[in-house]
Amino acid sequence: MPNTLLSPTAVTREALRVLHQKLNFVGSITREYDETFAKQGAKVGDTLKVRLPNQYVVRSGSTLAAQDTTETSADLKVQTQKGVDLNFTSVDLTMTLDDFSDRVLEPAMSVLAATIEADAMSMYKEVNNQVTNNGAAASFAKVLQGRKILVDNLAPLAGRTCNLNTQDNVDLVDALKGLFNDKDNLSRQYREGFMGRTAGFDFMENTLWPSHTPGTKAGTPLVNGAGQSGASLVTDGWTASTAALKKGDIFTIANVFRVHPETKASTGILQQFVVGADASADGSGNITVPISPSIITSGAQQTVSGSPADNAAISVAGAASTAHGISLAYHKSAFAFATADMVMPRGVDFAAREVFDGISMRIVRQYDINNDKFPCRLDVLYGYKTLRPQLACRLANN
Incomplete structure (x- = not known):
């Protein structure tokens, strides 16, 4: 034929x-x-x-407080x-x-x-939430911490994925192999190195996840000026003329806490910020850092419990100038x-x-x-x- x-x-x-x-x-x-x-x-x-x-x-009391829909x-x-x-x-x-x-x-x-x-x-470089476990193997406890962050940010249960780099997949499958009772699930782990669904995630493996190398982090970085808000942060205390930060670096600021996305009450957990572009210190150790999320202290878009204080300490996640693996837990939206x-x-x-x-x-x-x-x-x-x-x-x- x-x-x-x-x-x-x-x-x-x-x-x-x-x-x-x-x-x-x-x-x-x-x-x-x-x-x-x-x-x-x-x-x-x-x-x-x-x-x-x-x-x-949300309005308090009986007096109308109409707000525009923006x-x-x-x-x-x-x-x-x-x-x-x-x-x-x-x-x-x-x-x-x-x-x-x-x-x-x-x-x-x-x-x-x-x-x-x-x-x-x-796009991982634009995600400000991170569970940091540098220098150690992936663990299910860290995955659950990531799950908590998604839950705290009101991510819907359906449509969540945990997409792992190959080493993290090896570590987690090995750690969890005894926790599955179903014979088919166990055999699938050994055949494919793939865990399927657990802890509210569809687990996937991908060979293409890049590593991330933070900047030098050199110096003792501090907030330079009280009352700051918006999508950039004026800082000082870095070692002069160093490539201190890289796009995608994660940092926290002392006493600047994340708020509940609906009630806007402080969670008591430090807000994590992500650096929006490579940033080097000038000759005096100053950097104006592009950040996400923006520092917003009131209103419907509020992100933090309050503005950082002058000279509030800045802590950058990860080991300086040392690459680490990236996996990502996320909702599809x-x-x-x-x-x-x-x-x-x-x-x-x-x-x-x-x-x-x-x-x-x-x-x-x-x-x-x-x-x-x-x-x-x-x-x-x-x-x-x-x-x-x-x-x-x-x-x-x-």
Whole structure:
């Protein structure tokens, strides 16, 4: 029985299926999709507006205190284009879909998926919550501390994931292997090194989690000036002219406590802040540090119990200039990943575009008469954004 010539639509669908199976971080967060980018002649820009939940304050007493509803949103820029370029012929397309997938699409989509996933994983640097366990193996107690942080920040129970780097997965599977009574679960651990679901998380393993190397942390850093608020913090006491902080570093400030997200009562737990950009001390040891979350001391958006005092001590997590592993516990709404339809070119040998579970891919093939080849390109246009970092927690181990 002769093989049937594979259509561009079939090829695109199969490529998306393979890509989708390999994106376990992107596959476990919020995915947005926008078809307006593909309209011929449209000028839609490159930004999606993602609406964030409204917040309010509670009135005390019988006197009306009406408050405006202020809609907030986050800009998700869809402007990164990645793809894989191949050469294949019409003869290649006479293979069965399974053969074509194994020989051509599987290796191509693997490297594309890894690149996209690694890009999206850089969002860990925007997460301010961290359970620090540097220099030690991952433990279930630390996972539970991460779970507590998510619960305290009102992360919904459904849709939580604990995505582990490979060493953390080894440590946790070994530590927990005796706690599962179900024979199938035990055998799955030994076969796949994957724990499944426990403690309210779907546990996954990913080889692409990067390590994080803090700055030098040199000096005795202090808050420089009382009453500060907003998205930056003026500090001093660093060793002059040193690369003291790196983007993604976590720190706390003495007597600046996190508040309950609804009642705004102090939790008695120090608020953690994340550094928004690499920061070096000037010749006098001063740094104005970009931070998240912003220091907000009142109102519906309140984040802390009060402004830091002048000369309040700053403590930076982790060992100075020493890399440590990163795993991430999160609710799916903490992050968003978006793809958009790309415009279909005209006058080519074949072209197709398909969407699978919020991921849009385009394939275009053209005949190269000079070299008697059929160059083919597979493209994804995407972007990602940290929407609600309070619903995620980094696990820093080893």
